[in-house]
Amino acid sequence: MQIRLTPSLLAWLRCFEATTRCRSFTKAASELCITQGAVSQQVKQLEEFLQRPLLLRTPRALMPTPEGQWLAVVLGESFQAIEGTLGQLRVVQDDRPTTLSCAPSFAMGWLTPRLGDLFRAHPQVGLRVVGEFHALDRERMESEHMAAAIRFDLGDYHDLLATEFLDEWLLPVASPGFLAAHPALRGPQDLRAEDLLHDTSAWHGASTFEEWQWWLQQSGADTPQLGEMAAGHHFNLSQMALGAALAGQGIAMGRAALVLDELAAGRLVMPFGRPVRSRASYYFVTRMAPSPRTTLVQTWIAAEAARFRQQRDALLGLDTA
Known part of the structure; x- marks a missing residue:
């Protein structure tokens, strides 16, 4: 028999799962922000729908029946899977500055003099530049909340996305x-x-x-x-x-x-x-799924690098076309 998960049935199941986990109508009501009577009534409606008892109501505690325990385990695993997936899919607005680790010489000699144009065009970007040249890997970038990095090297990164933007x-x-x-x-x-x-x-x-x-x-x-x-x-x-x-x-x-x-x-x-x-070039290094703000910074840097390359090639007489 196929059963459709209506809004009412989903509400009954949520109340039942919270009740079996908390072993109390009162605690479940507090967690769900509804009254104890509402939780009790929702569980009762679920039992009537299934035409079988799911809880043994004793003076000291609520105990699930074997069928109730089976349903509670399935619901707990299902809700956890749904919550985990939603957590991964949800785009969280992060108010922290976009931290860009940059090789110090390049930060001082090339990047910093140009940043005024970025801030005027995109005041919301909140860029924080950190001058350092330590080795990078995915674990370090994640633990230090590093959005991106600019490195002058050979671009050999195995667990990060490295894009050359300037030779x-x-x-x-x-x-x-x-x-x-x-x-x-x-x-x-x-x-x-x-x-x-x-x-x-x-x-x-x-x-x-x-x-x-x-x-x-x-x-x-x-x-x-x-x-x-x-x-x-x-x-x-x-x-x-x-x-x-x-x-x-x-x-x-x-x-x-x-x-x-x-x-x-x-x-x-x-x-x-x-x-x-x-032998080395300048690389913009990120984790595999950069944020929109990080992508904005990368796009701006790439455009600045293209303009600089034209000036450089003209002054030095280079043919890099």
């Missing part, structure tokens, strides 16, 4: 004053290891002298031995190495995203004019 080009840079003080520096063959400024943490897992070695190799120049490389000055942020270059302390391996404004203003110059495509 990067490497180019040695120095201050005009440094070059004026070193007139013998005419080509890569004239580089001295002690004049090199290194970001020794280009990305998580990169070798200590990754960027200088890669540029020298791709430029066809002789690559100094690691021992010779160590004679240079070491920093753990690209921005720090660039700061040293601006101060005339040596030649830094610049990333186009971080040095374009300095090059345009003449505060830094390219002594060799040989940009080399980096």
Whole structure:
């Protein structure tokens, strides 16, 4: 016999499940926010509908009959399954800021100067930028309520969604004053290891002298031995190495995203004019189902990156089409 779950029958079942779980009409009524008499009446109507007793009413407690216990177990499992599914499907409005973890040098040199446009266009986004470059995985992003991250690396993520939004080009840079003080520096063959400024943490897992070695190799120049490389000055942020270059302390391996404004203003110059495509790129990293606000931020960053790429390619004479 097929029985249709009418609104009345669903209400009877809900009252019966709460009563058997609480072992009391009074406690069930408190949980359901109705009167004790209403709960008792609903259970009685269910028993009349089924034409069998479901509860044994004793002075001390309510005990389900065998049939009542069977129905109570089925109802408990069913309601839990329904509530669990609804919890997963429901879109919860989260008032917390959208936390974006970002590699510090990129945050300071590229992202932060552009954020005003995002806030003016989307004041509701509530973006919170955290500068750090620690390794990412799904568990960490969830536990720290991290909506997204921007990383400069090879994009090798197994349990996260990593989308490349900007490629990067490497180019040695120095201050005009440094070059004026070193007139013998005419080509890569004239580089001295002690004049090199290194970001020794280009990305998580990169070798200590990754960027200088890669540029020298791709430029066809002789690559100094690691021992010779160590004679240079070491920093753990690209921005720090660039700061040293601006101060005339040596030649830094610049990333186009971080040095374009300095090059345009003449505060830094390219002594060799040989940009080399980096092995790493900038990735927008999220969990597999990003929120609408996170997607909005990602779309804005992608558009900003496209505009920047046009400016960069024109200034550096790159053909990346």
